[in-house]
Amino acid sequence: MAATISPSSPNYHASISNTTINNLFDDSLTEIFCKLPCKSLFTCKSVSKRWLTLISNPNFHSLFLTHQHTLFQKTQALGEDLDQPSFILKPYNALVITPNSPSLQLGPLENHLSLSFLGPNFEPTNIVPQLRSVLKFVFACSNGLLVYGNPRPRHRCIYHIRNPLTKDSLELPCALTLCDHAGVLVGFTCDPYYHLETDKTKNAKVSIFSASQRRFRVVRIPAFSDTRSAFDVEVFYSETGKWKNFLVSCPKGFACGFFLTASSVEHEGKLYFMGGGRVLVYDPYENERVASVIELPRGFGEAYRGCLGVSCGTLQLSEFPISPSSAFEAYSGRVWELKHCGKGEETTTTTTTWELVHEFCLPEVVGPGFEELKANESENVKGCSRILAFHPYVRDTVFLKFGDNIICCNLLTRRFKVSKYGGLSLLFYPVIPIVIPWWPTPIPALPL
Known part of the structure; x- marks a missing residue:
């Protein structure tokens, strides 16, 4: 001793x-x-x-x-639902959302997450003739890792996996087919590095780490405007380091015409794509040859007004604005939540339905400051409004683009925070939410 x-x-x-x-x-x-x-x-x-x-x-x-x-539970208990750092990663099409956690108190976070390493070929532009060549340079995000590329028409696209916090990156082999002028839908899902479980002996949350052999998938769907019950899908496997092409069967049919504001959503290992009045559901882990669809809610308008995302572990869908037919309706919106119904006596499948959870009018939410926001809109973005994303862990909260501002708004409490956005017009870009985890996700290595 x-x-x-x-x-x-x-x-x-x-x-x-x-x-x-x-x-x-x-x-x-x-x-x-x-x-x-x-x-x-x-x-x-x-x-x-x-x-x-x-x-x-x-x-x-x-x-x-x-x-x-x-520490995070303590901040949540205080109700600080709008105080988490969130910002558009200028000048790129990514909305960074950070937990209000001491582990991510990095000062000016934008400086740490700069994507300037992409080089001049990935610099965004608002020049219309060049728009498609750089349109979806950031395609998707899963567990803090993002996929980016430069899909030029009549070229094979090379995709990269990147951790924007650690700056680690991985270049994937060239995609199998050329990029078409109609565009391509890209999805990405990666096994999480950790998850939280309840320790019953201590009645507290503890961190459980995934196995060292984690996987990821990158999925490509060349766009087509007609409704098809079978179409080509390319999948990249981290376990083999190779792409593989499948003819995927979709009995109810799907049309994935290229939408400027469309992006994929990853939820519980499955990928969701909007198109043709439906949501395509594709599982690149369990069944690569079959896809299913979820019908949009009755009365849903045009797809480009919609935003699909995940909040508090539930798939959500919004429509904003509902209609430009009047000054009031131009700033009105709706939010639905996907509900899974139980299996009936005559069926073995689980049905899904959309439940309307919010109908709102932005002038009523913002109050007297709304007219001031309208008056301060820049001329080139006047009237440009849409929901960009749902807050991943604060229920009832959305990120909404209004002119050249980003509004983080709780539709239930009517609390909101306005951030000035002075970058490129987000009207033409799919905005990809990047949720920063408490500990960075290592990029799974490819086989030699």
Whole structure:
């Protein structure tokens, strides 16, 4: 047993002065590291091999995430639902959404997540003749990883997987087919690095890490305007490092005409695409040769007014604006939530239905400040309004583009926050929500 030096001992102060952070035990270092932001921990990895080993250990990740979850619950209990950092990653078509967690208090987060590494070929432009060549350079996001590419007509597109926080990236082999002028729908799903479960012995949330052999899929669907019951789909497998083409059967039919504001949504390993008055459901893990569809709600308008997304683990759909026929309706919207009905006596399948959860008018939500927002609209974006995304973990909250502003708005409490957006017009771009996880998702390695 180590001897304890009393504060009254003449050697006490000498002992304290000789103590440095390098003399601390691993348990003490771990306790310190758990209170640091992610970005600081990445820097600490380069200090020494000991620190690198400690911070890279999944056991440390579990302790770190459990600590962050406890702090996150406290902030949620205070009702700070609009205080999380969120912004458009200028000048790219990505909406960054960050949990209000100490692990992601990085200061000016935009500086850490810059995508300038893409180079001049990926710089966005508003020049209409060149629009399609760079239109969907950021295609999709899953568990903090994003897929980007430059789909030029009559060229094979090369896609990249990127972690915008750690700057890690992976280039995929060239896609199988050429890009057509009609466009292409792209989906992406990646196994999570961690998930939270309840520890019944401690009655608390603990972090559980996925197996080291995690997977991801990139899915390409060349666009077509007519309704088809079978169409080609290309799938990239991280396990093999190769693309594979399938003729996919969709008995109820689907039309995936190219929509400027369309993007895929990943939810529980499945991909959802809007098109032709329906939502295509495709599972690239379990059944690559069959797809199904979900009908849009009765009375739903034109697809380009819709936004599909996930909030609090539930698939949601919005329509905004409902109709431009009057000044009032031009700023009205609706939000539905997908409900899974139980299996009936005469069927073995689970049915789904849309439940209307919100009908709103933006002038009523914003109140007296609405006219001021309208008056401050720039001429080139006047009247450009649409819902960009749903808040991933704050129910009833949407991100709405109004002119050259982004409004984060809780449709239930009527609380909102306005952020000025001075980048490119988002009217022509599919906006991809990037939800930053508490701990960055490592990119699964491809086979050699």
